[in-house]
Amino acid sequence: MRILLIQPPYDLQPDDERQAMPPLGLAYIAAVLERAGYGVRILDCVAEGFQHLTPLADGRRRHGLPAEALTRVIQESDPAIVGVSCLFSSQSPAAHDVCALVKRVAPTAITIMGGAHPSALPRETLADQNVDVVALGEGERSMLRLVQALERGTFPPPQTNGLAFRDGDEIRVDPLTERIVEIDSLPPPARHLLPMRQYFDHRAPHGSIVKRNPCTNMITSRGCPAQCCFCSIHNVWGRKFRYHSAARVIAEIETLIADYGVREIQFEDDNLTLHKRRMEEICRTIVDRGIDITWSTPNGVAVYALDEKLLSLMREAGCHHLTLGIESGSEHTLKEIIGKPLRLDRVQPIVRACRKLGVGVSAFFVVGFPGETRKEMQKTFDFALSLDVDTLNFFTATPYPGTRLYQQCIEQGLIETPVDFARLRIGRPLISTTEWSAQELVGMAREAQARFYRRAARRHPVRFFTTVLNKFAREPGYIARKALDTIFPHRFRPAGVDT
Ligand code: B12
Known part of the structure; x- marks a missing residue:
C-alpha cells in the first residue's frame, strides 16, 4: 500500500507573511502507519515550494509547490491512498484543488481529508466528488483503520468511528467518540519524513x-x-x-x-x-x-x-x-x-x-x-x-x-x-x-x-x-x-x- 500524505499550499492574503513549519498532524499519522509496517511519504507543498507564489483572485497568492511539481510527485509515488491535510478553512480551496489533481493524475487513489475544517464540515467537504473520505478529529486511528481495510479490499472499514464517506447516494458521518486516552501510546511524530533542514533554512x-x-x-x-x-x-x-x-x-x-x-x-x-x-x-x-x-x-x-x-x-x-x-x-x-x-x-x-x-x-x-x-x-x-x-x-x-x-x-x-x-x-x-x-x-x-x-x-x-x-x-x-x-x-x- 503506497501512502502519500500532503500538506497543501497556503493561500496568502496580500500582506500575509510566508510561514512554513512541520505539519505535525501528518507526522503523527505517518508515525502510526510506519509502526504498523506501511511505507509513507509526506509532501509538504509549503516548505518544498517555499519560493513559489502563484497569483490568485483578489490579490491573494498561493504559497507552495505549483501543480506541475505536485503532479510529478504524485506520478512518482503512484499512491493507493492520498491523505490531505486541511487545518484551516482558508486552506480548503487549495486542499480541494490538491484532491482534484490527485484524481486526475492517479484516478484509482482513494483521497482522505482531515484537519479542523473538514472535521467541522464533513458533508460540505464530501460534496466534492474528489474527496472520498473525511477523518473527523484526530486522525491516527481512523487513518490506520482505513488503510488496513483498503488493504484487505474492504470499504467502508468495519469500524467507521471518526470517518465520514459517501455510501451510494448518501453521506455517512460517524462522529469520533473514541478518542485516544493515553496519548503517550502514540509514537513521536515522524519528523524523519519531513524536510526538516528546509524549515530551519526558511526561518518562517x-x-x-x-x-x-x-x-x-x-x-x-x-x-x-x-x-x-x-x-x-x-x-x-x-x-x-x-x-x-x-x-x-x-x-x-x-x-x-x-x-x-x-x-x-x-x-x-x-x-x-x-x-x-x-x-x-x-x-x-x-x-x-x-x-x-x-x-x-x-x-x-x-x-x-x-x-x-x-x-x-x-x-x-x-x-x-x-x-x-x-x-x-x-x-x-x-x-x-x-x-x-x-x-x-x-x-x-x-x-x-x-x-x-x-x-x-x-x-x-x-x-x-x-x-x-x-x-x-x-x-x-x-x-x-x-x-x-x-x-x-x-x-x-x-x-x-x-x-x-x-x-x-x-x-x-x-x-x-x-x-x-x-x-x-x-x-x-x-x-x-x-x-x-x-x-x-x-x-x-x-x-x-x-x-x-x-x-x-x-x-x-x-x-x-x-x-x-x-x-x-x-x-x-x-x-x-x-x-x-x-x-x-x-x-x-x-x-x-x-x-
Ligand atoms: C500551528 C498552527 C498554524 C500554523 C500552520 C501549522 C502547520 N503547518 O502545521 C500557521 C501559523 C501557519 C497557522 C495559520 C493559521 N491558522 Co492555525 N493553527 C495552528 C495550531 C496552533 C496548531 C496546529 C498543529 O500543529 N496541531 C497539532 C497536530 C498534531 O494536529 P493537526 O494538525 O490538527 O492534525 C490532527 C488532526 O487535525 C487530523 N488531521 C490533520 N490533517 C490530516 C490529514 C489526514 C489525511 C487525516 C486522516 C487526519 C488529519 O489528524 C491529526 C493527528 O491527530 C492550530 C490549533 C491546534 N492546537 O491544533 C491552529 C488552527 C489550525 N489554526 C487556525 C486558524 C484560524 C489559522 C488562520 C486562519 C488564522 C489567521 N491568521 O487568520 C491562519 C491561516 C493562515 C493561512 N495562510 O491561510 C484554526 C483553524 C480554524 C478554521 N476552521 O479555520 C485552528 C484550529 C486554531 C483554533 N483554535 O481554532 N496555524
Missing part, C-alpha cells in the same frame, strides 16, 4: 519572536475544556484535556536537540500549562538536566492557568516569550458572549510578573462579536493599552465552522452564505450588526493598534525597534504596510483588508 516559523535557531514546533497536549465561542479546536481534539507525560515531552525535546541540533521550540498547545504539576515537572527536568533549550508559546497560553511561581520556573527552563489569549477587556463580553473563564484582575499581575522575570509578552484581543457594543470594544482597547506588553494584536471575530459563533452568524444572517471559506481570516471582518459594520471594525482596530505602536516606540524604543527589525528581516513588505497604517490609521481600506 509561527510568528517572528524567535530567540535562537534552529527552531521547531511541538504539541504536548490535546483538548481544551474552555468553551470560547470563536475557537474551533474542540472539533479536532474534543474538550477533555489529554497530555503527553513530562517524561515523553523531555524525550522529544532531547531527540530534537540530538537529531537536528534544535535550540528553540514553539509549543503549539491550546492550553499548555493547564495541568500545572506536569508543566512544573517538564520545567524542573529541563533545569535539572541542564537541557539547552529556549521556548515560547505562539498559539497562546491561558492567563487563568498561570501563576508567578510557575512563571518563574518556566523562565528558568528557557521560556523567553508568552502569548496571552486575553480576548476582551470587558468582563461582560468575556463571560456572557465569549464564554472564557478569565478574570481580568488576574491579567495585570501576570503581565507584571513576566516583565519582572524578563519573559517577553504578547497579548491577543478579539473585537466584533455579535451583541458586543462599541462601549465594550472601547473597554478592550483601553484595557489592552494599559498593559506593558511587547506586542499587541486586535483581531476581529471570525466565524470558523464548528463554533458557536459560526452557528449564530448563520442563524441570524450575519454573514453571507454560502460562506466564502477563503475569506475566513482573523484580520478580515465579515460580520456586521445593526450597531457597527465590518468596515468600521477595521478602522477601530487599526486606530488602537496604531496607538500601541506609537506608544511602544516612544516608551521602549530599543525593545520596539528590535521587534520591528526582526520582522523586517523576514518580510519587508509587511513592515512597510504596518508603518503606513501607524502613520495614517484613519485611511480606510475596503473592508476585508487585514488590520
Whole structure:
C-alpha cells in the first residue's frame, strides 16, 4: 500500500507573511502507519515550494509547490491512498484543488481529508466528488483503520468511528467518540519524513519572536475544556484535556536537540500549562538536566492557568516569550458572549510578573462579536493599552465552522452564505450588526493598534525597534504596510483588508 500524505499550499492574503513549519498532524499519522509496517511519504507543498507564489483572485497568492511539481510527485509515488491535510478553512480551496489533481493524475487513489475544517464540515467537504473520505478529529486511528481495510479490499472499514464517506447516494458521518486516552501510546511524530533542514533554512516559523535557531514546533497536549465561542479546536481534539507525560515531552525535546541540533521550540498547545504539576515537572527536568533549550508559546497560553511561581520556573527552563489569549477587556463580553473563564484582575499581575522575570509578552484581543457594543470594544482597547506588553494584536471575530459563533452568524444572517471559506481570516471582518459594520471594525482596530505602536516606540524604543527589525528581516513588505497604517490609521481600506 503506497501512502502519500500532503500538506497543501497556503493561500496568502496580500500582506500575509510566508510561514512554513512541520505539519505535525501528518507526522503523527505517518508515525502510526510506519509502526504498523506501511511505507509513507509526506509532501509538504509549503516548505518544498517555499519560493513559489502563484497569483490568485483578489490579490491573494498561493504559497507552495505549483501543480506541475505536485503532479510529478504524485506520478512518482503512484499512491493507493492520498491523505490531505486541511487545518484551516482558508486552506480548503487549495486542499480541494490538491484532491482534484490527485484524481486526475492517479484516478484509482482513494483521497482522505482531515484537519479542523473538514472535521467541522464533513458533508460540505464530501460534496466534492474528489474527496472520498473525511477523518473527523484526530486522525491516527481512523487513518490506520482505513488503510488496513483498503488493504484487505474492504470499504467502508468495519469500524467507521471518526470517518465520514459517501455510501451510494448518501453521506455517512460517524462522529469520533473514541478518542485516544493515553496519548503517550502514540509514537513521536515522524519528523524523519519531513524536510526538516528546509524549515530551519526558511526561518518562517509561527510568528517572528524567535530567540535562537534552529527552531521547531511541538504539541504536548490535546483538548481544551474552555468553551470560547470563536475557537474551533474542540472539533479536532474534543474538550477533555489529554497530555503527553513530562517524561515523553523531555524525550522529544532531547531527540530534537540530538537529531537536528534544535535550540528553540514553539509549543503549539491550546492550553499548555493547564495541568500545572506536569508543566512544573517538564520545567524542573529541563533545569535539572541542564537541557539547552529556549521556548515560547505562539498559539497562546491561558492567563487563568498561570501563576508567578510557575512563571518563574518556566523562565528558568528557557521560556523567553508568552502569548496571552486575553480576548476582551470587558468582563461582560468575556463571560456572557465569549464564554472564557478569565478574570481580568488576574491579567495585570501576570503581565507584571513576566516583565519582572524578563519573559517577553504578547497579548491577543478579539473585537466584533455579535451583541458586543462599541462601549465594550472601547473597554478592550483601553484595557489592552494599559498593559506593558511587547506586542499587541486586535483581531476581529471570525466565524470558523464548528463554533458557536459560526452557528449564530448563520442563524441570524450575519454573514453571507454560502460562506466564502477563503475569506475566513482573523484580520478580515465579515460580520456586521445593526450597531457597527465590518468596515468600521477595521478602522477601530487599526486606530488602537496604531496607538500601541506609537506608544511602544516612544516608551521602549530599543525593545520596539528590535521587534520591528526582526520582522523586517523576514518580510519587508509587511513592515512597510504596518508603518503606513501607524502613520495614517484613519485611511480606510475596503473592508476585508487585514488590520
Ligand atoms: C500551528 C498552527 C498554524 C500554523 C500552520 C501549522 C502547520 N503547518 O502545521 C500557521 C501559523 C501557519 C497557522 C495559520 C493559521 N491558522 Co492555525 N493553527 C495552528 C495550531 C496552533 C496548531 C496546529 C498543529 O500543529 N496541531 C497539532 C497536530 C498534531 O494536529 P493537526 O494538525 O490538527 O492534525 C490532527 C488532526 O487535525 C487530523 N488531521 C490533520 N490533517 C490530516 C490529514 C489526514 C489525511 C487525516 C486522516 C487526519 C488529519 O489528524 C491529526 C493527528 O491527530 C492550530 C490549533 C491546534 N492546537 O491544533 C491552529 C488552527 C489550525 N489554526 C487556525 C486558524 C484560524 C489559522 C488562520 C486562519 C488564522 C489567521 N491568521 O487568520 C491562519 C491561516 C493562515 C493561512 N495562510 O491561510 C484554526 C483553524 C480554524 C478554521 N476552521 O479555520 C485552528 C484550529 C486554531 C483554533 N483554535 O481554532 N496555524
